[in-house]
């Protein structure tokens with residue numbers, strides 16, 4: 001789509017005028033993935049995202065990341081300073097949130113309407129999120145009756161890019177005697193979600209901490225009227241609303 005725009009500009013042989021051109025239409029699929037990665041890595045940190053963190057997340061070389069960041073900076077989607085890392089500009093953030101919105105809406109669609117399980121949807125949504133039709137996203141949102149959260153408990157941004165952040169903490173931060181409701185998962189990998197399924201743990205359930213081991217921080221929890229012991233790895237991947 002980016003080529004189309006370039007071609008139109010060249011054919012008319014005039015100065016590029018972006019009036020009426022959908023800005024997002026000029027962002028390629030891999031550029032979208034970069035914006036999304038920066039958006040996710042930016043959560044919870046105040047500095048810029050490092051090139052190494054980007055390379056790790058996108059499973060690519062740091063040099064490829066640098067090249068792409070320069071490209072995105074030229075398009076004014078990111079601010080990139082070599083030793084300070086990268087941050088999103090306002091329009092970069094908007095684009096990232098649009099992708100996140102589509103991703104999460106598709107995940108809801110797949111679970112609610114096509115009977116996918118919550119561990120199957122992420123990879124499919126990774127593909128569907130790149131379909132560039134504002135109408136499709138809008139109609140999908142309406143069809144699903146404006147869901148607020150995706151199947152993993154993550155909030156869905158609205159069409160204007162507003163995101164409702166709810167107060168949450170990791171289960172691992174809770175102490176004996178405390179409880180809360182499971183509102184999301186940090187690790188959305190299929191393996192982790194299957195582990196939760198196997199143990200009858202799902203969104204919305206109340207979890208109580210019955211005991212915590214000083215040695216390895218494993219916990220004895222009560223969930224769904226059942227007591228079970230979970231490792232620190234598990235408790236540090238579950239979000240709780242106290």
Ligand SMILES: [Zn+2]
Pocket residue numbers: 103107121122125188
């Ligand atoms: Zn996902």
